[in-house]
Amino acid sequence: MSENVTQQTYYPDDEIDLRELFSTLWRGKWIIILATFIFAAAGVGFALYKPNIYQSSVLVAPAQEEGGGLGGLASQFGGLASLAGINLGGGSSNQTVIAKEVLQSRAFLTDFFNRHELAIPLMALEGWYEKSGKWDYDEDKYNPETSEWLLDSDGESYKPTDWEMVETFREDHFSVSEAKDTGMITVSVKHYSPVLAKKWAEKLVQDLNEHMRKQDVEEAEARIAYLEEKLDETNVAGMQQVFYQLIENETRTVMLANAQKEYVFKTVDPAVVAEEKAEPKRALICVIATLLGGMLGVFIVFIRAFIGSGRDASRESSGTPSLAAE
Known part of the structure; x- marks a missing residue:
């Protein structure tokens, strides 16, 4: 006599049931759609609200050869000069490296801001109108009609300190990069106005050359x-x-320094007025916002399903068993 044996397959509790997973997502589809729509709309609004930022860059190369100047003198006459108590220094000092550090230093940037009166265009603007060429001022901090900085709720002026200007400039507007293979250096400046970005990039290189030239002349004298x-x-x-x-x-x-305009950095590719914005990446912002909305919606659906399954299990464990009819 043949006997049919029915075998039942058991799945572990931690195994994912894809059918149940998709069923849960389908039941919560409206939550996912709503969250995605809200985040997508917010992303579009944020992307449109952000003003355009333009970038101008100056490509420069070291204008002086290594081993010249005082370094060469030190190797040639250092022994004799030391007899008279004169320290000529060594030739290992890399003037290009020093110039790069000076360019990013707090002292140089502070002097740069104060010399060119950049506090207002750096700290009091929120945007720039391309068609009219006018500024969009942050009127909560600065009054363009009276040209005065306003006061906060504590009675302190919004006029920025040198520290605040340097930190803002370094974080939001300024960058220096060097190509390791060629030694070329790129000085980049970002701003709402492409005209100002170009002007600041040029002025930074010019002022650095003048600063280093003046310093070397004073030391030589x-x-x-x-x-x-x-x-x-x-x-x-x-x-x-x-x-x-x-x-x-x-x-x-001294004579060569006074005659050489581009003393430390020689301009290879000058800055130009940018015609295309560098920031913001509006399409990328919208895509990321949409993806975040969809992920949040899926997360909410799973949390709701998890909480619901927990409540069902609690009811079953605490329920009173039904009495069988006698």
Whole structure:
């Protein structure tokens, strides 16, 4: 006699039932659609609200060769000069690296802002009208009619400090990058106005060259004065010859520095007025907002399903069993 054996397959509790999963999503489809729609609309609104930001960049190259100037003198006359107590320094100092750090330094940027009066265009603007070329001021902080900074609820002025301007400029407007293979340096500036972005990028490079040139001239003149003083103090013919040659080279350094406009960085590709915005990426903002809305909707549906299944299990465990009829 044959016996049919019925086998029942049991699934572990932690196994995902795809049919139940899709069923749960289908039951909560309106929640997912609503969350996606709300986030998509908010993303579109946010993307349209954000003003255009333009970027201008200057490509520069080191204008001076390594090993020249004082470094070469140090290797040639360092031994003799040290006998007179003169420290010429070493030739390992990379002026390009120093110039990059100066360009991003707090002292240089603070002087740059104050010299060109950039507090208002940097801190008091919310946008720029392309057609009219007028500024959109943050009138909660600055009154363009009276050209005065307003006061907050505590009675303190909204006029920015040097620290605030430097931090804002570094975070939102300014960047410096270097190509490791070529040594070329790119100085980039972002702003609501493409005209201002171009102007600031150019001025940064120009002011840096002038700052480094002036600094080197002052140092060379100080060394000339020191060498002339030492020259008067020595009667050794050999040392006098060294001093004369050092003074001659320092004088040549001053003359070349005064004659060289692009002292540290030579402009390879000048800044131009940008015709296309760099930010915001409106399409990307809308896509991300839509995806976040859909993910949030799915999360809400699963949470609701989990809570509902927990309540059903609780009712079953606490329910009174029915009495069988006698």
